Amino acid sequence: GQSYEIRMLDNRKLGELPEINGKLVKSIFRVVFHDRRLQYTEHQQLEGWRWNRPGDRILDIDIPMSVGIIDPRANPTQLNTVEFLWDPAKRTSVFIQVHCISTEFTLRKHGGEKGVPFRVQIDTFRENESGEYTEHLHSASCQIKVFKPKGADRKQKTDREKMEKRTPHEKEKYQPSYETTILTEVR
16 A cells, blocks of 8 residues: 555667657556466466455555656556556656555465565557557566565564675675666566
8 A cells, every 4th residue: 555656767769769759658557476386377366366355456556646647547357457648758757556465365374474576567558550559668577575564664674684694795696775676677
């Protein structure tokens, strides 16, 4: 339920795709499973979630917080997907809310479940001659884990403690923490 900002930026090189200058593009956001084995059963997993949480959505746009988005939509049958139009020439920030936590998809043991990693994927399209947004421009994603506030604080604390115990050589294998995540291009 926490709102997280994703800043949409036009990352074209000079002179690249001049046909979208002054035009809107459509971006589709999805929260999907990061692990391959869960991707195979994604449909069943999401249906099970829908059954346990009738009327709830996995992903929403916090419209009052967002800037520069046009015609935001959330298809009632796709609980993990939202979409909107935006102008690459203007400042655009979309605030998303994920309403499920990573441990909802793990087998219950004795507490302290690890939680499954999700991936936020953003696919962007331009209009074709018929006015439909079907021509793929770009895809990017990043991995996320979603916990309740107390669980998230506890996880950060234990992760920090584990990292402090590692040798400098072992620490080199891990990425440092950043205030901002730059999504990785998906090819």
